[in-house]
Amino acid sequence: MDSETLAALGEPNRLRIIELLRAGPRPVNDIRCRLGLRQSQASQHLKVLKDVGLVEMEPRAQQRFYRLRAQPLKQLHKWLDRYRHIWEERFEQLDEIVEELKRKEKSDAAGKDR
Amino acid sequence: MQQARTGESTIRNETIVERTADRELVVTRTFDAPAHIVFDAWTKPELLKRWWAPKSFGVSLFECESDLRVGGNYRYAFGRDPRYPEVFSGRYVEVTSPSRLVLTQVYERMSDAGEAVVTATFEESQGRTRLTLHQLFPSKEALEGALASGMETGMRVTLDQLDALVVSMR
Numbered sequence: 165m166d167s168e169t170l171a172a173l174g175e176p177n178r179l180r181i182i183e184l185l186r187a188g189p190r191p192v193n194d195i196r197c198r199l200g201l202r203q204s205q206a207s208q209h210l211k212v213l214k215d216v217g218l219v220e221m222e223p224r225a226q227q228r229f230y231r232l233r234a235q236p237l238k239q240l241h242k243w244l245d246r247y248r249h250i251w252e253e254r255f256e257q258l259d260e261i262v263e264e265l266k267r268k269e270k271s272d273a274a275g276k277d278r
Numbered sequence: 279m280q281q282a283r284t285g286e287s288t289i290r291n292e293t294i295v296e297r298t299a300d301r302e303l304v305v306t307r308t309f310d311a312p313a314h315i316v317f318d319a320w321t322k323p324e325l326l327k328r329w330w331a332p333k334s335f336g337v338s339l340f341e342c343e344s345d346l347r348v349g350g351n352y353r354y355a356f357g358r359d360p361r362y363p364e365v366f367s368g369r370y371v372e373v374t375s376p377s378r379l380v381l382t383q384v385y386e387r388m389s390d391a392g393e394a395v396v397t398a399t400f401e402e403s404q405g406r407t408r409l410t411l412h413q414l415f416p417s418k419e420a421l422e423g424a425l426a427s428g429m430e431t432g433m434r435v436t437l438d439q440l441d442a443l444v445v446s447m448r
Contacts (some may be wrong), residue, residue, distance in 0.1 A: 254329060
């Protein structure tokens with residue numbers, strides 16, 4: 165699920181749609197006009213976002229409104245945060261080793277000078 | 279170019295994650311030490327064993343074998359339980375101490391997915407070293423396999439963007 169969500173967000177216009185929908189549900193035409201997309205492009209992007217569960221459609225009067233779904237984004241955020249933490253933690257552990265090697269090198273050099 | 283930054287203080291060396299191409303992920307970090315020291319820590323098994331596994335995830339690097347020369351093999355076995363290790367292995371394609379290392383990488387649980395190519399460069403400047411780690415995944419499947427392992431992924435959206443989205447939806 166995560167990689168599909170990532171892939172769905174990977175297209176710049178789809179990310180713009182998501183950002184636009186943060187303010188609240190919008191009708192398809194409004195999304196299309198604000199982002200300068202053709203009807204077919206807008207429909208296609210919205211379909212991809214709907215398929216991975218990032219947005220849902222709700223009919224209101226004669227219009228189709230799209231609304232953001234929080235859950236997949238929250239899951240993705242949690243996952244990416246974990247990814248960042250893995251690297252950060254590795255690098256912090258590596259910092260310690262590097263400091264130790266620096267001290268050792270220094271004391272070895274001092275030993276030679278004596 | 280898309281970036282994710284750690285929102286930490288500027289005093290700490292920042293870890294930057296970038297997605298530079300469809301299958302490529304780049305992690306960058308500076309260390310307060312000359313390149314030969316960082317290169318050693320990155321290539322010597324007895325040192326790798328001490329930092330490679332993120333401890334708070336409860337995993338350790340049980341085995342680490344490395345034949346550091348062009349064509350030489352390496353193998354990392356890690357996980358929570360040594361009886362059921364996760365294994366990364368591959369061979370060195372280029373070994374230029376202390377500035378550049380290119381290796382292939384197979385996640386054995388997903389070996390059908392093919393090899394990733396990892397390029398690590400160590401650039402020294404005024405006693406500090408900037409490490410750049412390029413990870414090129416062979417395919418979408420391999421990327422998903424890596425994703426399933428919870429250790430690596432391709433990122434197509436910045437963490438900053440996600441931060442903003444998630445915060446705004448609470």
